[in-house]
Amino acid sequence: MKDITLKIREIAARLLQSGQVDIFMGWEKGQEEYQTRPFFARQEEDVEKLIFNEYSIHNLSNDLLKYRDGQEKIGIVVKGCDSRGIIRLIQDKQIERERLYIVGVACPGMKDPLQAVKDNSGFFPTAASAGLAKKCGDCIEPNPVIYDELIGDKQSPRAGEERFKLVKDIEDMSVDQRYQFFEDIFSRCIRCYACRQVCVACNCRTCIFDEMKPQWVGRETSISDNFMYHLVRASHMAGRCIECGECERVCPVNIPLMLINQKLIKDVNAFFGPYEAGIGYVEGVKPPLSSYQENDPDDFL
Amino acid sequence: MQILSKSKLEEALNQLGKNAELFVPLARGEESGFYPWSSYQAGSDRLMLDALNVLLPPKSVVFPQTERMYSFTSTGPAVEIKETFESPQPRIIFGLRACDAAAIACFDDVFLTMGFIDSFYQARRDNTTIVAHACYEPGANCFCEAMGVDPTEPVNADVIIRDAGEVYIWESKSSKGEKLTAALGSLLENKEAAAPGLKPFQQQANYEGVAEKLKGMFEDPIWEQLAATCQTCGICTYVCPSCYCFDIQVKSWGEEGYRFRCYDSCMYSEYTQMAGGHNPRGNERERFRNRFLHKLQFFSERYGKPLCTGCGRCIVACPAGINIVEIINNIKEADTSVRA
DSSP states (O other), X not given: OHHHHHHHHHHHHHHHHHTSOSEEEEEEOOSSTTOOEEEEEOSGGGGGGEEOXXXXXXXXXXXXXXXXXXXXXEEEXXXXXXXXXXXXXXXXXXXXXXXXXXXXXXXXXXXXXXXXXXXXXXXXXXXXXXXXXXXXXXXXXXXXXXXXXXXXXXXXXXXXXXXXXXXXXXXXSOHHHHHHHHHHHHHTOOOOOHHXXXXXXXXXXXXXXXXXXXXXXXXXXXXXXXXXXXXXXXXXXXXXXXXXXXXXXXXXXXXXXXXXXXXXXXXXXXXXXXXXXXXXXXXXXXXXXXXXXXXXXXXXX | OEEEEGGGHXXXXXXXXXXXXXXXXXXETTEEEEEEGGGOOBTTEXXXXXXXXXXXXXXXXXXXXXXXXXEEEEETTEEEEEEEOOOOOOEEEEEEOHHHHHHHHHXXXXXXXXXXXXXXHHHHHHTEEEEEEOOOSOOTTOOGGGGTOOTTSOTTOSEXXXXXXXXXXXXXXXXXXXHHHHHHGGGEEEOOOOOOOOOOOSOOOOOTTHHHHHTTOTTOTHHHHHHTTOOOOSHHHHHOSSOOOEEXXXXXXXXXXXXXXXXXXXXXXGGGOOTTSOOTTOSHHHHHHHHHHIIIIIHHHHHSSOSOOOOOHHHHHOTTOOOHHHHHHHHHHOOOGGGX
16 A cells, blocks of 8 residues: 555656646545545645555545535545546536546555544444444445546455345344334434445535424424435436445445345346446446436436 | 542442433443433443443533424414423533533523523523533543643532542532432442543644634635535534534424424524525535634623633544644644735
């Protein structure tokens, strides 16, 4: 990983120095080794702060949304899943490919800094030290799918044969069991909207949850408003979730959001597939539920 | 001195839970927060009194995330209030730490002083008894002392318990506390026990002079840099024991309806969305700055203390690794003379 860090610094220094980019997005070390976090270098002096280590898990592609209305040229380091996020943004016309210099890193799998900081917080019963982050165990594409420069040796996917096993377990439940399951997980939602904020597919300029006239979704932390929030959030992910797993990773009350997203991935694949969101960029191609044809075989929508 | 043997803890909690809704720190499945002792499931829940703290703060006991205020019927222009939902039943928060007790003292300032009395808060607060748990071993993200909180002498406590190994030292601090002492009766014993010494803090925040210094830093470029990676989710505000912003909203169907309040977050753009369409804090830098100015400057100007009690929860839960200790120290060290 040291080599990757050095290579990233070298590229960042070159791009910033030559003026090829105005901002270079990567990661820096936090207080502790495990607290690796996003860092945006703006000058050559900043470059020394950039690191890549086993905790460089944060998907930076979402941060591009902050610059969508600007003119800045942006360098960004992406792993496999993060690079799918960039395709999400380009397909959704949120950022132009020409503004980006993408440094791809073939990802060996990451550990989760949030899990590590929680394990050391004293706020939870002591857990065994975690290995690879859960989302990395479900990874179908560790290698960047769009890049200008690639670092590291090609990696193999880590998702097992039974990619949708947990989804199938839920599908096999009775209606009552399933309702109980969702009630249990949604009742603990504190509506902090972190799952929305870290999501690269959540790029609407005005989110339905912020609309006040009319207010589509109530703001009570009640089971009905929480259900509504999660149903709406999830359905907007259909065919668009790039499986970076950030929503589930950052959730402060550990709602298994990827389980819900995976159900949609499975269904979109079954109904309209084969389809994997953001796995390759073809100009003009849109996700299945983002395109409309007049001769659609269904008579409604 | 009076002590409560740890072997009698469950019995004592059962006793206290008879006359009041009793909240205790629990780890429950994936969750970590204060929950009713009456909902405690031995085996699956874990009582967290021996741990540092829990992730979700006890503020919801006196200030719930969603609280109904009143119901109404409206026919034409006439509105009739049917019922107000003030909630005066007795409650006990058992085992909260000094940081969380100090945060409730901040709420008291906001909701009960300066000529403003919030009757919904008051009904809950007046009937809540606080059993605070003195802290001797600061955790990896604790910095309460730097924010003026003494972890070993929690403020606002009706009772302070101190962990002395096999027993808790039980110190009643108020008439509400005396009632709990009386309720426990012979479960409390008279015995000598020694509280441990306070261990050193790992986090070093230097807040001295920061409130004053911030007065001149509203337009400082440091905010751009500090807020760069903030994703403006509401985690920090919701896990914060002292954040108290709320919104008042309504649910109605036909002629019936009720008003409720719910936590709001200054991290959301909708928080400052104005009716005419303008938003004075439209971007993350402005929202981020406001949050820290409120915590570190504005509250201190109004109430003489910061609105941060150093619990460290935001450091633990922030997806972007934003660390308030670093922010305080960066502001403290910032050379503002060259930026004028």
